[in-house]
Amino acid sequence: GAGVSQTPSNKVTEKGKYVELRCDPISGHTALYWYRQSLGQGPEFLIYFQGTGAADDSGLPNDRFFAVRPEGSVSTLKIQRTERGDSAVYLCASSQSPGRGDTQYFGPGTRLTVL
Amino acid sequence: QKEVEQDPGPLSVPEGAIVSLNCTYSNSAFQYFMWYRQYSRKGPELLMYTYSSGNKEDGRFTAQVDKSSKYISLFIRDSQPSDSATYLCAMSAINNQGGKLIFGQGTELSVKP
Numbered sequence: 001g002a003g004v005s006q007t008p009s010n011k012v013t014e015k016g017k018y019v020e021l022r023c024d025p026i027s028g029h030t031a032l033y034w035y036r037q038s039l040g041q042g043p044e045f046l047i048y049f050q051g052t053g054a055a056d057d058s059g060l061p062n063d064r065f066f067a068v069r070p071e072g073s074v075s076t077l078k079i080q081r082t083e084r085g086d087s088a089v090y091l092c093a094s095s096q097s098p099g100r101g102d103t104q105y106f107g108p109g110t111r112l113t114v115l
Numbered sequence: 116q117k118e119v120e121q122d123p124g125p126l127s128v129p130e131g132a133i134v135s136l137n138c139t140y141s142n143s144a145f146q147y148f149m150w151y152r153q154y155s156r157k158g159p160e161l162l163m164y165t166y167s168s169g170n171k172e173d174g175r176f177t178a179q180v181d182k183s184s185k186y187i188s189l190f191i192r193d194s195q196p197s198d199s200a201t202y203l204c205a206m207s208a209i210n211n212q213g214g215k216l217i218f219g220q221g222t223e224l225s226v227k228p
Binding site: 004031033035040041042043044045048056059091093095102103104105106107108109111 | 119121123151156157158159160161164203205214215216217218219220221
């Protein structure tokens with residue numbers, strides 16, 4: 001079946017602009033995660049959804065970052081007033097249940113460049 | 116100090132060599148240990164998954180976890196050029212209901228024909 005998909009694959013924006021990044025999880029997966037991966041680094045956790053609610057948003061760096069999952073499937077990561085330091089690959093992952101250690105399947109990521 | 120430490124490499128080996136990749140960690144609450152492989156401009160894909168201590172083998176890959184030393188390893192036997200990628204260790208704590216993964220920095224591996 002289809003894996004996790006993310007759109008757009010690349011996004012170039014100017015400092016100060018607003019961006020939205022979209023994630024389509026695997027059908028039936030209730031848990032959804034956002035991670036951010038800077039060049040030469042491993043992914044860093046941002047936020048986790050169980051169903052429609054954000055169960056853990058402890059990784060969001062500041063209040064410019066916000067994410068929603070209104071119907072419990074597709075999720076959107078929103079970044080306001082973008083800064084050059086926001087440039088990274090934003091990865092989305094989903095898992096069948098929120099159980100500890102449940103396999104997380106990753107999408108290809110959205111490469112965000114802030115000029 | 117990061118919770119998970121991984122030598123970033125790069126590591127270059129000839130085809131057929133045995134590769135050893137390692138991570139150390141500081142959080143004794145970690146109980147779930149994973150190795151992901153990431154090709155350039157792709158998302159990570161799960162290679163191996165281990166719960167608590169012990170060894171797990173899958174084809175040419177062997178994962179080892181030593182919780183007493185807070186040390187995990189991935190061994191690749193008979194390495195192939197197609198194994199060239201970045202290898203990421205990842206861990207999750209038993210007291211985290213959500214399964215948030217903590218990743219190492221990743222080790223870049225190149226297998227030369």
